[in-house]
Amino acid sequence: MIYWLDLIGTFVFAISGALAAWDKKMYHDIFGVSFTAFVTSIGGGTLRDLILGVRPVWVGDKNYIVAIALGVLVTILFRARLLRFRRSIFVFDTIGIGFYTVIGLQKALFYGVHPWAAVILGMISAIFGGVIRDMMVNEIPLIFSRQIYATACLAGAALYIGLRYAGVDEDWNMVASILLVIAIRLTALRKGWSLPYLQKE
Numbered sequence: 791m792i793y794w795l796d797l798i799g800t801f802v803f804a805i806s807g808a809l810a811a812w813d814k815k816m817y818h819d820i821f822g823v824s825f826t827a828f829v830t831s832i833g834g835g836t837l838r839d840l841i842l843g844v845r846p847v848w849v850g851d852k853n854y855i856v857a858i859a860l861g862v863l864v865t866i867l868f869r870a871r872l873l874r875f876r877r878s879i880f881v882f883d884t885i886g887i888g889f890y891t892v893i894g895l896q897k898a899l900f901y902g903v904h905p906w907a908a909v910i911l912g913m914i915s916a917i918f919g920g921v922i923r924d925m926m927v928n929e930i931p932l933i934f935s936r937q938i939y940a941t942a943c944l945a946g947a948a949l950y951i952g953l954r955y956a957g958v959d960e961d962w963n964m965v966a967s968i969l970l971v972i973a974i975r976l977t978a979l980r981k982g983w984s985l986p987y988l989q990k991e
Contacts, residue, residue: 799889804861833919
């Protein structure tokens with residue numbers, strides 16, 4: 791189940807990256823759209839794996855490349871419909887960070903990382919690809935804005951650790967933690983929630 795969730799997360803983040811590139815009118819070059827989708831999909835997981843001292847999973851498994859290619863293809867075929875809704879990029883990004891937070895956390899725990907450090911690695915898995923994507927399309931990364939972004943990932947990761955110690959079934963734990971990340975992010979947008987300023991101008 792973890793493997794397929796990881797592939798789904800890769801696919802979703804590929805769409806997010808391709809949409810962001812398309813929204814910035816980078817569609818004249820298919821390589822630009824594809825490369826943005828690629829780094830958005832594997833950026834966070836690659837950094838996580840390098841920190842863990844293991845080979846990034848996409849290097850040895852062609853299915854990840856296939857998932858990215860499918861994400862780019864879906865974007866090309868349905869871009870008009872997707873871009874018609876201004877929140878499309880946001881929705882796909884939100885689903886992606888939900889999946890990647892839990893997957894990154896689980897992999898860190900598998901390699902014997904302390905739970906607190908695993909929570910951080912789960913967050914890195916989720917947000918770093920988006921940070922690279924935003925810089926590539928000349929946007930301020932969401933992590934540097936007041937939006938509830940990384941905080942949602944930390945909340946989902948903390949829930950996973952808590953439910954794990956409580957003995958909750960692994961599959962239910964994964965679903966609950968992913969949904970919490972998504973729910974916090976979507977609710978924050980709808981309600982206008984944001985983090986407080988450290989210092990107002």
